[in-house]
Amino acid sequence: MSTLLYITAHPHDDRASYSMAVGKAFLDAYRENHPGDPIVTLDLYKAYIPHIDTDVFSGWGKLRSGSSFDQLSEEEKKKVTRFGELTDQFVAGDKYVFVTPMWNFSFPPVMKAYIDTICTAGKTFKYTENGPVGLLTGKKALHVYACGGIYSEGPAAGSDFGSPYLKTIMSFFGIPSFETLYVEGMAQFPERAEQIKQDAIKNAQEKARTF
Ligand SMILES: Cc1cc2nc3c(=O)[nH]c(=O)nc-3n(C[C@H](O)[C@H](O)[C@H](O)COP(=O)(O)O)c2cc1C
Numbered sequence: 001m002s003t004l005l006y007i008t009a010h011p012h013d014d015r016a017s018y019s020m021a022v023g024k025a026f027l028d029a030y031r032e033n034h035p036g037d038p039i040v041t042l043d044l045y046k047a048y049i050p051h052i053d054t055d056v057f058s059g060w061g062k063l064r065s066g067s068s069f070d071q072l073s074e075e076e077k078k079k080v081t082r083f084g085e086l087t088d089q090f091v092a093g094d095k096y097v098f099v100t101p102m103w104n105f106s107f108p109p110v111m112k113a114y115i116d117t118i119c120t121a122g123k124t125f126k127y128t129e130n131g132p133v134g135l136l137t138g139k140k141a142l143h144v145y146a147c148g149g150i151y152s153e154g155p156a157a158g159s160d161f162g163s164p165y166l167k168t169i170m171s172f173f174g175i176p177s178f179e180t181l182y183v184e185g186m187a188q189f190p191e192r193a194e195q196i197k198q199d200a201i202k203n204a205q206e207k208a209r210t211f
Contacts, residue, residue, distance in 0.1 A: 001036050001037055001038070002034070002037050002094035002095055003037065003038045003039075003040060003092060003093050003094050003095070004030060004034075004037055004038070004039045004040070004093070004094070004095045004096075004097065005040050005042065005089065005090065005092075005093030005095070005096050005097070006023070006027055006039060006040065006041045006042070006097045006099070007041075007042045007044065007096065007097065007098050007099070007114070008020065008023060008041070008042070008043050008044065008045075008098075008099040008100075009044040009045065009098070009099070009100045009107055009108045009110050009111040009114070010045065010099065010100060010101055010108070011045050011108075017101065017146065018101075018146035018183045018186060018196075018197055018200070019099050019100060019101050019144050019145060019146035019183060020099060021197060021201065022099075022144050022146070022181065022183050022197070022200045022201055022204045023097065023099035023144045023204070025201040025204045025205055025208075026097060026142075026144060026181075026204035026205070026207065026208045026211075027039070027097070027208075028205075028208075029204065029205040029208035029209065030097075030208040030211065032208075033208055033209045040089065040092075040093065042089070044108075044110045044111060044113075044114050045110060048082055049082075049086070049110055049113045049114050049117060050078075050079040050082050050083065050113075050117070051113050051116070052116050053079075055073070055075040055076045055079050056076070056079050056080065056083065058073075058076055059072050059073075059076030059077070059079060059080040060080065062076070063080070082117070083117045083120070084120075086114070086117040086118055087117065087118050087120040087123050087124065088123070090118045090124065091123055091124065091135075091136065093139070094138075094139055094140075095139065095140050095141070095142075095211060096139070096140070096141040096142070096170075096175075097141070097142045097143075097144065097211075098111070098141065098142070098143045098144070098166060099143075099144045100143070100144075100145055100146075100162065101145075101146050101147075102145060102146065102147035102148070102151070102160070102162055105159050105160060105161050105162070106160075106161040106162040106165065107145070107162040107166070111162075111166075115166075115169055119169070119172075122135075123135065124136055124172075124173045125172055125173055125174070132172065133174070134171070134172055134173040134174020134175065135173065135174055136173040136174045136175055137174045137175075139173075139174075139175045139177070140175065140177035140178070140211070141166075141170045141175055141177065141178045141179075142178075142179050142180075142181060142207065142211060143162075143163050143166050143167075143178070143179070143180045143181065144181045144183065144204065145162060145163055145180055145181065145182055145183065145184075146182075146183040146184070146186070147160070147182060147183070147184040147185075148184075148185075148186060148187030148188060149184065149185060149187060149188045150182075150184050150185045150188060151163075151182060151184060152180070152182040152184060163180040163182075166178070167180075179207075181200065181203060181204060181207065182200075183196065183197065183200040184196070
């Protein structure tokens with residue numbers, strides 16, 4: 001039995017978004033094929049995702065210099081606690097599915113804010129004399145990623161700063177098994193958009209069987 005953490009970073013639902021539609025197809029097929037697996041969903045546009053700000057820095061600083069949690073301000077407590085909850089939720093997952101659109105060559109900013117909450121020394125990675133080491137071994141991740149142009153290959157391949165970055169973060173955590181399911185080219189080839197979506201849905205359903 002594995003826990004799937006399904007993370008979406010999109011303000012729209014599957015009716016208005018290619019990535020959300022393909023993500024939903026994956027999730028439905030995953031449920032069907034892995035009926036015993038717990039699924040945890042995290043909607044980054046609805047969840048509370050604090051940014052690293054002065055409260056977070058001062059809260060961390062106080063804890064590092066020996067203050068007790070009770071000595072933190074209410075804002076510091078709230079944000080530092082939420083960072084811990086989000087990290088623990090991530091650590092408890094065995095498989096991860098990220099669903100995002102491409103906006104300006106990367107994913108929406110809330111996704112970066114989320115990544116900042118889970119990059120936690122001692123939980124997702126640790127520092128050693130030989131550099132950082134990932135602590136989340138034996139897990140796997142999939143990025144369902146809708147882009148107006150084509151980025152999986154061809155001249156724009158080097159201009160995608162979303163999926164390669166997410167892959168780097170997963171690898172930093174010790175998760176080398178990372179795949180991107182691009183839903184791409186709908187803006188570049190509008191006449192083929194529906195076919196691209198249907199093909200991606202089929203591909204997602206296929207992946208869900210063995211993921
Ligand atoms: C704010 C914004 C920025 C975008 N930036 C890019 C981009 O850099 N490259 C690209 O190919 N498409 C870009 N697009 C098009 C989207 O990637 C495309 O519409 C995709 O289908 C979005 O995913 P969704 O259908 O899940 O919303 C952008 C769209 C929006 C709304």
